Amino acid sequence: MTDSRTPETPEDLDRRHSEKMAKKKAVRDKIVAGKTIEKGLLIVHTGKGKGKSTAGFGMVLRAIGHGFKVGVVQYVKGAWDTGERTVLERFPDQVTIKALGEGFTWETQDRTRDVAAARAAWNATLEMLADPEIRMVLMDEINIVLRYGYLPVDEVIEGLSRRHPDTHVIATGRNAPDALIAAADLVTEMTMIKHPFRDGVKAQAGVEF
Amino acid sequence: MTDSRTPETPEDLDRRHSEKMAKKKAVRDKIVAGKTIEKGLLIVHTGKGKGKSTAGFGMVLRAIGHGFKVGVVQYVKGAWDTGERTVLERFPDQVTIKALGEGFTWETQDRTRDVAAARAAWNATLEMLADPEIRMVLMDEINIVLRYGYLPVDEVIEGLSRRHPDTHVIATGRNAPDALIAAADLVTEMTMIKHPFRDGVKAQAGVEF
Numbered sequence: 460m461t462d463s464r465t466p467e468t469p470e471d472l473d474r475r476h477s478e479k480m481a482k483k484k485a486v487r488d489k490i491v492a493g494k495t496i497e498k499g500l501l502i503v504h505t506g507k508g509k510g511k512s513t514a515g516f517g518m519v520l521r522a523i524g525h526g527f528k529v530g531v532v533q534y535v536k537g538a539w540d541t542g543e544r545t546v547l548e549r550f551p552d553q554v555t556i557k558a559l560g561e562g563f564t565w566e567t568q569d570r571t572r573d574v575a576a577a578r579a580a581w582n583a584t585l586e587m588l589a590d591p592e593i594r595m596v597l598m599d600e601i602n603i604v605l606r607y608g609y610l611p612v613d614e615v616i617e618g619l620s621r622r623h624p625d626t627h628v629i630a631t632g633r634n635a636p637d638a639l640i641a642a643a644d645l646v647t648e649m650t651m652i653k654h655p656f657r658d659g660v661k662a663q664a665g666v667e668f
Numbered sequence: 669m670t671d672s673r674t675p676e677t678p679e680d681l682d683r684r685h686s687e688k689m690a691k692k693k694a695v696r697d698k699i700v701a702g703k704t705i706e707k708g709l710l711i712v713h714t715g716k717g718k719g720k721s722t723a724g725f726g727m728v729l730r731a732i733g734h735g736f737k738v739g740v741v742q743y744v745k746g747a748w749d750t751g752e753r754t755v756l757e758r759f760p761d762q763v764t765i766k767a768l769g770e771g772f773t774w775e776t777q778d779r780t781r782d783v784a785a786a787r788a789a790w791n792a793t794l795e796m797l798a799d800p801e802i803r804m805v806l807m808d809e810i811n812i813v814l815r816y817g818y819l820p821v822d823e824v825i826e827g828l829s830r831r832h833p834d835t836h837v838i839a840t841g842r843n844a845p846d847a848l849i850a851a852a853d854l855v856t857e858m859t860m861i862k863h864p865f866r867d868g869v870k871a872q873a874g875v876e877f
Contacts, residue, residue, distance in 0.1 A: 476779040497872055508856040510713060510723035517719075517726030518875065524751030525873045542733030549758055570685040627875055645875075646861035647717040653855040663706055664734045666727065666836055666854075 499594075499626040500644040501619060505602055505635035508649030515597045515629045516543055522627075523553050527594040530587035533558040534580045535600035535632070542664065555593070557583040577609035581618070588622040595627040602632030605639065612636045708803075708835040709853040710828060714811055714844035717858030724806045724838045725752055731836075732762050736803040739796035742767040743789045744809035744841070751873065764802070766792040786818035790827070797831040804836045811841030814848065821845045 467475075502518075504511035519529050531547070531554065547554045559580040580601075587596045605612050616638060619628055630639060640646050676684075711727075713720035728738050740756070740763065756763045768789040789810075796805045814821045825847060828837055839848060849855050 473779045500872070500875060502875070503861075504719060505861075506859070508858075509854065510719055510726075510856050510858065513726035513730070514719035514723040515726075516729070517722035517724075520725070520729055520755045521722070521751035522873075524754035527873075542730035545733035546729045570682050627872075640861065643862060645718065645863055647719050648859040648861050649717075649719065649723075650715070650857040650859055651855075652712075652714075652849065652857050653852060663709070663836075664731075664736075666709060666711070 497625075499622065499624055499628065501642060502627065502629045503602070503635050503640060503643045503646045504629065504631045504649060505633055505640075505646070506648035506650050507633055508651040509654075510649045511631040511633070512599050514647075514649075515599060515631045518627075518629060519554075519595060519597050520546070522595045523550050526553075528553050528590075528592045529555075530584075530590070530593045530596040531556045531599065532580050532584045532587070532597070532601075533599045534577065534604045555587065559583060573604075573607070574609045577604045580604070581610055581615065585618055588618070588626060588628070591623055594625060595629070596622075597629045598631070600632040601630050602635040602639070604632075605636050606632075606634045612638045615639070616642045706834075708831065708833055708837070710851060711836065711838045712811070712844050712849060712852045712855045713838065713840045713858060714842055714849075714855065715857035715859050716842055717860040718863075719858045720840040720842070721808050723856075723858075724808060724840045727836075727838060728763070728804060728806050729755070731804045732759050735762075737762050737799075737801045738764075739793075739799070739802045739805040740765045740808065741789050741793045741796070741806070741810075742808045743786060743813045764796065768792060782813075782816070783818045786813045789813070790819055790824065794827055797827070797835060797837070800832055803834060804838070805831075806838045807840070809841040810839045811844040811848070813841075814845050815841075815843040821847045824848070825851045 504514055519531060522529050533556070544556070547556060557580065559576055580598075584596060584598055587593050601610075601615070604610055605615065619642070622628065630643075635646070713723055728740060731738050742765070753765070756765060766789065768785055789807075793805060793807055796802050810819075810824070813819055814824065828851070831837065839852075844855070
């Protein structure tokens with residue numbers, strides 16, 4: 460079989476590419492121009508994959524880079540990972556951190572204490588949400604606390620709805636309750652496709668903590 | 669219908685919870701004890717959802733917090749977001765940043781220039797991978813470059829395989845090629861569940877950039 464078409468030259472390829480990209484840009488510019496609302500978002504990172512807290516931590520640092528004040532409440536782990544803490548402590552004028560969780564729930568094995576810790580963390584969050592200078596609040600691992608019923612999800616959603624309209628709030632953790640997802644503006648599910656733990660690789664500094 | 673069982677007291681609830689969590693902890697401790705391998709990981713963040721670059725940025729900062737040196741190569745965007753740059757610049761002794769992308773491809777509309785930029789970014793990456801002091805390298809948005817064929821994926825995988833065995837590498841961007849996923853140790857897909865752009869909300873500092 461012969462092909463009677465003229466073979467495509469590098470110049471043809473470049474031209475086709477340029478046309479395709481110009482179209483993409485036009486579509487994108489139009490979409491961006493249609494977006495005019497600015498408001499504080501309720502953002503949820505959920506799913507079984509990695510990156511939920513890490514992306515929240517990244518957003519906090521980006522907000523710090525923009526000069527914003529931010530608040531971080533750790534709902535479940537006993538303490539922030541040393542790596543994260545060390546970085547956040549470089550910005551003492553901009554970051555308020557509250558680490559009120561008592562460690563993962565299977566570490567404490569004490570429901571009453573976990574509920575009290577969750578309540579204290581929520582009170583700390585409400586304080587941050589009431590501070591007009593704080594532009595972003597990370598509620599790290601709150602989804603787990605909600606999942607176990609340590610805090611009523613309705614109460615949390617109601618409290619968030621009364622925040623300053625410019626304040627962004629991020630809720631992380633697997634198994635985000637449906638009611639929280641319904642109330643959220645931006646929801647990302649982190650899905651695990653492949654994990655090295657399966658092959659015997661241990662948790663490592665910089666990756667897991 | 670009557671229920672003849674004794675109603676569960678708060679003490680029963682606490683005891684059941686404690687037993688359940690003790691079991692969870694035992695399972696978890698056993699899993700962790702079985703993980704003994706330490707090695708540099710090839711990590712991929714892909715999918716259409718948000719958080720791919722942000723989680724990479726968060727890992728870089730966590731590594732900085734552990735005292736590691738890290739490298740960042742921006743493959744596609746013209747410049748790092750100001751928020752991210754400002755934060756990374758606080759750690760000049762630990763971070764090397766190369767921003768070699770020329771902006772999103774639909775901005776340049778020039779394939780030849782994009783290919784040259786991708787090649788320059790890859791050369792910068794290889795330099796970082798050859799530096800024994802650098803423990804983590806973020807190849808931000810490299811997946812897009814691979815997707816467009818600006819760099820051959822086989823060449824990239826081969827280059828990564830020759831890195832120092834302790835060095836972690838992170839590749840971000842949607843549409844990660846199958847060959848890269850096959851070569852990776854840890855792959856997370858970020859899936860968009862809900863996005864405020866749909867409701868006319870514009871990109872905002874601290875959230876999108």
